[in-house]
Amino acid sequence: xxxxxxxxxxxxxxxxxxxxxxxxxxxxxxxxxxxxxxxxxxxxxxxxxxxxxxxxxxxxxxxxxxxxxxxxxxxxxxxxxxxxxxxxxxxxxxxxxxxxxxxxxxxxxxxxxxxxxxxxxxxxxxxxxxxxxxxxxxxxxxxxxxxxxxxxxxxxxxxxxxxxxxxxxxxxxxxxxxxxxxxxxxxxxxxxxxxxxxxxxxxxxxxxxxxxxxxxxxxxxxxxxxxxxxxxxxxxxxxxxxxxxxxxxxxxxxxxxxxxxxxxxxxxxxxxxxxxxxxxxxxxxxxxxxxxxxxxxxxxxxxxxxxxxxxxxxxxxxxxxxxxxxxxxxxxxxxxxxxxxxxxxxxxxxxxxxxxxxxxxxxxxxxxxxxxxxxxxxxxxxxxxxxxxxxxxxxxxxxxxxxxxxxxxxxxxxxxxxxxxxxxxxxxxxxxxxxxxxxxxxxxx
Amino acid sequence: xxxxxxxxxxxxxxxxxxxxxxxxxxxxxxxxxxxxxxxxxxxxxxxxxxxxxxxxxxxxxxxxxxxxxxxxxxxxxxxxxxxxxxxxxxxxxxxxxxxxxxxxxxxxxxxxxxxxxxxxxxxxxxxxxxxxxxxxxxxxxxxxxxxxxxxxxxxxxxxxxxxxxxxxxxxxxxxxxxxxxxxxxxxxxxxxxxxxxxxxxxxxxxxxxxxxxxxxxxxxxxxxxxxxxxxxxxxxxxxxxxxxxxxxxxxxxxxxxxxxxxxxxxxxxxxxxxxxxxxxxxxxxxxxxxxxxxxxxxxxxxxxxxxx
Numbered sequence: 191x192x193x194x195x196x197x198x199x200x201x202x203x204x205x206x207x208x209x210x211x212x213x214x215x216x217x218x219x220x221x222x223x224x225x226x227x228x229x230x231x232x233x234x235x236x237x238x239x240x241x242x243x244x245x246x247x248x249x250x251x252x253x254x255x256x257x258x259x260x261x262x263x264x265x266x267x268x269x270x271x272x273x274x275x276x277x278x279x280x281x282x283x284x285x286x287x288x289x290x291x292x293x294x295x296x297x298x299x300x301x302x303x304x305x306x307x308x309x310x311x312x313x314x315x316x317x318x319x320x321x322x323x324x325x326x327x328x329x330x331x332x333x334x335x336x337x338x339x340x341x342x343x344x345x346x347x348x349x350x351x352x353x354x355x356x357x358x359x360x361x362x363x364x365x366x367x368x369x370x371x372x373x374x375x376x377x378x379x380x381x382x383x384x385x386x387x388x389x390x391x392x393x394x395x396x397x398x399x400x401x402x403x404x405x406x407x408x409x410x411x412x413x414x415x416x417x418x419x420x421x422x423x424x425x426x427x428x429x430x431x432x433x434x435x436x437x438x439x440x441x442x443x444x445x446x447x448x449x450x451x452x453x454x455x456x457x458x459x460x461x462x463x464x465x466x467x468x469x470x471x472x473x474x475x476x477x478x479x480x481x482x483x484x485x486x487x488x489x490x491x492x493x494x495x496x497x498x499x500x501x502x503x504x505x506x507x508x509x510x511x512x513x514x515x516x517x518x519x520x521x522x523x524x525x526x527x528x529x530x531x532x533x534x535x536x537x538x539x540x541x542x543x544x545x546x547x548x549x550x551x552x553x554x555x556x557x558x559x560x561x562x563x564x565x566x567x568x569x570x571x572x573x574x575x576x577x578x579x580x581x582x583x584x585x586x587x588x589x590x591x592x593x594x595x596x597x598x599x600x601x602x603x604x605x606x607x608x609x610x611x612x613x614x615x616x617x618x619x620x621x622x623x624x625x626x627x628x629x630x631x632x633x634x635x
Numbered sequence: 636x637x638x639x640x641x642x643x644x645x646x647x648x649x650x651x652x653x654x655x656x657x658x659x660x661x662x663x664x665x666x667x668x669x670x671x672x673x674x675x676x677x678x679x680x681x682x683x684x685x686x687x688x689x690x691x692x693x694x695x696x697x698x699x700x701x702x703x704x705x706x707x708x709x710x711x712x713x714x715x716x717x718x719x720x721x722x723x724x725x726x727x728x729x730x731x732x733x734x735x736x737x738x739x740x741x742x743x744x745x746x747x748x749x750x751x752x753x754x755x756x757x758x759x760x761x762x763x764x765x766x767x768x769x770x771x772x773x774x775x776x777x778x779x780x781x782x783x784x785x786x787x788x789x790x791x792x793x794x795x796x797x798x799x800x801x802x803x804x805x806x807x808x809x810x811x812x813x814x815x816x817x818x819x820x821x822x823x824x825x826x827x828x829x830x831x832x833x834x835x836x837x838x839x840x841x842x843x844x845x846x847x848x849x850x851x852x853x854x855x856x857x858x859x860x861x862x863x864x865x866x867x868x869x870x871x872x873x874x875x876x877x878x879x880x881x882x883x884x885x886x887x888x889x890x891x892x893x894x895x896x897x898x899x900x901x902x903x904x905x906x907x908x909x910x911x912x913x914x915x916x917x918x919x920x921x922x923x924x925x926x927x928x929x930x931x932x933x934x935x936x937x938x939x940x941x942x943x
Contacts, residue, residue, distance in 0.1 A: 276906050283696045306696045392781060401889050452780035452801025454890040460779065469781050595907050606891035610803060 226323045231527040232261025238531065239278065239289040241514070242268040244481075244549035245352055246293070249535050252543075256534045262527045275299065282308045282519070290522035291531055294348060296338055297512040297588045298595065305592055309347040309517035315529045316346075326533055327556075334584045335553040339515045348515025350553040351536045352544070354476040355580035356411045356510035356587060358498040359483065361491055364393065364471040372496065376415045376440060376503045379472070383448035386471035395448035397461045397470035398441075400609055402602030403595075404457045405441075407587050408474060409605055411510035413437035414585055415503015420597075421589035425633060429601065430622040435615050436504075442608045454609045466491060474500070476512065477577060481548040484568045497569070497576040499583070509580035510587030513553070551577055592632040600625045682922075689915035696909065706916035715892055716917070719900040722807065723876065726896055729811040730818075730875035735867060737815060738822025739860075743852070745823065746830045760820040767817070771884035774813050775800075778885070800886050803893035810894060813881055818874065822867045829863030830856070865936040872932060876925060897921055 240246035246268045253264045269277055278294060281287035283306065294303060303309055315321050316328050335350035358379070360372065368386055373379040383395030399405040410420055416433035428434060445453050450464055458475055465473040466482060466489045482488045483495050500509045516536065518528040534540070541552035546563050557563070558581075564574050588594055604621035608614045689706055693699035710716050745756050762770070777783045778799040786796040799809045837855045846854070879898040882888065888895035888903070895903075897917065905914035 272907075279695055279909060302696065401887065402891055403887075450781055451796065452798040454803075455798075455801035455806075455886065463779065464781060467782055593908070599903065599907070603891050606889065610891070 227320075228260045228323070228530065230320075231524070231530060234524050234527040235263040235265060236291060236522075236524050236527050236531055237289040238264060238266035239274065239281075239287075239292040240266055240268045241274045241293055241295075242270045244547065245514075245544055248540070248543055248547060248549055252535060252540055256531065259534070260527075260530050262530060264531060271295075278308075282306050286521050287519045290519055290524050290528040291516060292519060293514055293516045295512070296348065296350065296515050297586070300339075300341070300347075300515075301590055301592045301594075303347055303517075304341040304343075304345075307520055310520055310522075310525055311345040311347065312349065312517065312529070312532075313346050315518075315525075321526060321529055322533060323537075326537060330538065330554045330556050332553060332555050332581055334511060334581060335513055338511065338513050338586060348517035349532055349536045350513045350515045351541065352478075352514040352550045353553055353581070353584070354478045354512040355551065355577065355584055356407065356474060356500055356512075357477050357576050357580055358500060359465060359473040359475070359480070360496040360498055361465070361468060361471050361494055362496045363491070363494045364468075365496070370471075372498050373501045375501050376412060379501050380440060380443055380448070383444060383472060387448040392469055394450040394453075394464065394470045396444045396472045396474070397449055397453060397456070397464050398445060398474045399456055399458055399461060400445055400449070400454040400606060401457045402606045403598040404602070405605045406598040406602050407510055407512070409437055409441045409601070410587050410589075411474065411500060412440050412503065414508035414510060414587075415501075415506060417503070417506030417508075419586065419589060420601075421591055421629075425591075425629075427622055427626055427629060429625070430615070430618045434618055438605060438608055438614045438618055441605060442614055445609045446611070449609075454606055468494075477580065478550045480569060480573065484548075497573045499576055499579045508583050508585040511584035512587050551581075555581075591629060593628050596628050597625060600628075685915045685918055688912055689919045691912040691915075693912040694908075694910050699912065702912070706913050707920070709913065710916055710920065715895065716897075716900055718892060719895045719897050722894060723896040723898075726807055726811060726878065726882075726894075727872065727875040729808065730814040730878065731868060731871045733811065733815045734819045734822045734871055735864065737819045738867065739826050739864060741819065741823040742826035742830055743856075745827060760824065762817050763820040763824075765817070767880045768884055770813065770817055771881045775885050778809065800894070801890060803890050806886055806890065806894045810882055810885060813885070814875065814878065817881075818871065822871065825867040825870070826860060826863055829860040833859050861939045862936065865932070865939045869929075869932045869936060872928065873925070876928070 238249075240249065246266075250266055250268070253266065257263055274293075275295065275298065278287075278292055278299065279302070281289070282303075292308075294300075294308075316326075322328075331350060332353070335353050336346070338353075339348050339350040340346050358373075364386055365372070365382075370382050370385050373382045379396070385395070386393070387395030398408045413420065413434055413436075416436060418428055418431070418433050420427070420429050420434065422428050450456075450470065453461075456464070458479060461470075461473055461475060462479055462482065464470045468490045477497075480495075480497070484492050486492050501507075516532050518525050518532065522528055536553070538554060538556055541554040542557045542560055542563060544550055544552045545557045545560075546567070548567075548569070558574060558578055564571065567573070589597060591597065600621045601618075604617035607617050690701060690703055691699045692702045692705065741759060745752060745759070777785050778801070780786060780796060780798050780801055783799070785799065789796060798805060800806045833856070837859075838851055841851050841855060877898065878896065879902065882894055882896060882899060883902065886894045888899040898921075901914055901917045901921070904910045904917060
């Protein structure tokens with residue numbers, strides 16, 4: 191070492207010179223990180239509207255740290271999902287919402303938010319170094335969720351902080367007992383369900399939502415296996431096409447022939463209870479419902495749950511995707527403080543905390559690569575593989591239209607009638623005829 | 636000691652008489668003004684505004700357009716609305732008749748003296764004190780076809796499982812079962828109050844004439860207690876017509892639309908689809924139905940009075 195200093199070689203001099211040139215840059219970056227002024231809007235207060243769920247619990251727990259960091263006071267409220275959506279619609283329509291930040295379900299309210307100009311475009315905030323901490327790293331958010339959050343005009347209304355991929359939960363013990371392998375296709379999913387269906391023992395081969403409205407994502411997820419969605423890119427309904435009928439027929443067979451009695455009235459919670467009690471071999475639903483399955487106080491199948499990527503359909507392989515975003519009210523007078531809140535709540539640390547707590551799948555990719563979290567998780571490697579695999583093939587699970595709720599209602603009734611024995615093609619045709627004018631009117635207004 | 640003040644002069648007497656005979660009614664009207672204003676603000680204005688909205692095609696977040704009776708015409712053609720009216724009638728008839736029958740029977744039982752009557756009567760009225768949403772959530776769990784306690788109880792007596800609220804054919808009778816459990820005690824209390832005030836003489840005369848229990852119930856108790864039963868019918872009808880919480884929590888109008896009553900349909904239009912004009916038209920129709928039914932029931936009640 192001393193020799194190097196006394197008699198520097200050309201390589202040492204070169205390295206030293208490079209270091210001397212690079213040092214200010216490194217220093218500037220370090221200063222930039224350290225210098226980001228979180229206290230810029232200290233003393234302001236913001237109101238936040240959240241949906242009642244475990245993710246919002248985590249955000250409320252992090253509010254104290256946020257206030258200590260920024261000096262911004264937060265007043266947040268959690269409202270049950272349906273009522274939160276109603277509150278958001280009514281308050282945004284008034285033009286003067288009582289909250290500065292709101293969470294929304296992108297799969298339900300994305301287009302409505304764009305049409306009503308609910309939120310600020312976040313792109314300028316993200317690009318503004320004075321408002322965005324250097325370590326926020328927006329590029330870390332998955333391309334799929336970000337594309338989902340972007341509106342047709344390219345504006346980013348919300349940060350997609352939670353993504354729900356549809357997967358197949360399966361009971362490994364029941365599969366092993368009957369020597370059935372995890373299905374490699376959607377058609378195989380039905381044949382496997384038939385083999386596993388054992389009404390005498392009170393075990394259903396398959397369970398999924400049958401309740402109108404709630405049941406539509408099951409059908410649309412199956413339809414993705416045909417490589418198509420329910421509304422074409424040019425805004426036309428594709429709900430009575432051969433592909434739509436195929437998916438609805440499969441939905442009908444799975445629920446009617448291999449589902450539990452009464453599944454026509456099941457929402458996700460009845461499905462979850464049935465599966466959790468070991469009464470169903472497979473359950474197609476969102477990955478966000480996994481937590482209680484591995485809770486010994488609630489579940490009889492702890493350690494026996496398999497997490498499978500939705501099998502491929504005849505023409506394509508996709509996982510239905512649903513997501514929540516968080517944005518700044520356009521009517522807010524504290525937009526910068528609101529942006530600091532969103533930035534903090536969706537930073538790497540808090541997104542990882544969501545995954546650790548089993549509160550859902552975060553929008554950031556880095557969270558899934560945290561080895562310590564994966565090793566410590568009660569869900570095991572298969573769960574994370576399923577999450578990552580689903581993320582790669584994710585596709586919007588519901589049409590990106592304004593009247594999503596009416597769409598779910600009208601086609602939900604058709605699917606329920608189908609389980610009850612009605613002709614699938616006739617039901618879809620009738621529902622399409624009913625909904626077409628609603629869609630046309632929503633696009634005009 | 637009391638003192639009587641005498642009028643000082645004839646003028647005073649005249650003035651007093653004039654004051655007493657003066658018509659102060661216009662001034663008294665002023666005292667009712669606050670109440671009139673409150674009623675106008677909270678009852679009359681919302682009604683006029685609802686009527687106004689029912690003539691508009693207005694969706695929250697969009698503009699409104701005057702469509703006259705367009706919403707009413709659309710409702711007449713809306714198959715789901717027509718079905719929801721049918722479901723409302725079906726539900727209401729069952730949810731009125733059954734609690735009235737069971738409540739009256741329970742009142743007759745509890746009217747008699749027997750050991751632990753007070754304790755049993757207290758237990759009987761307990762469902763009435765429970766919150767409807769909490770009741771609905773508990774029943775939802777009990778109705779689960781595979782894991783619910785009801786099917787387990789049926790299996791103990793050798794009866795096969797029922798799909799309860801998970802089958803379009805049984806959903807409304809099952810929802811009525813919850814209503815019966817919840818509100819039969821109210822009917823029992825009303826009828827019991829009526830029974831407590833009945834005179835004893837007619838029964839004594841009837842016994843002397845050789846009447847049996849059925850004769851006394853049919854020809855004495857029922858006619859005398861009928862005004863009270865009519866009160867119970869009016870209350871139950873209004874309650875059953877406006878039933879929402881129990882149905883929404885347990886079935887949300889499903890399976891499909893099998894239990895979609897007018898209230899559920901109205902809720903969907905107003906708060907799920909945000910079609911305020913269309914929903915207001917439903918409210919107007921619902922209001923007309925309730926007014927007509929109330930008048931009919933009040934007329935029937937008037938006719939059933941003892942002195943009628």
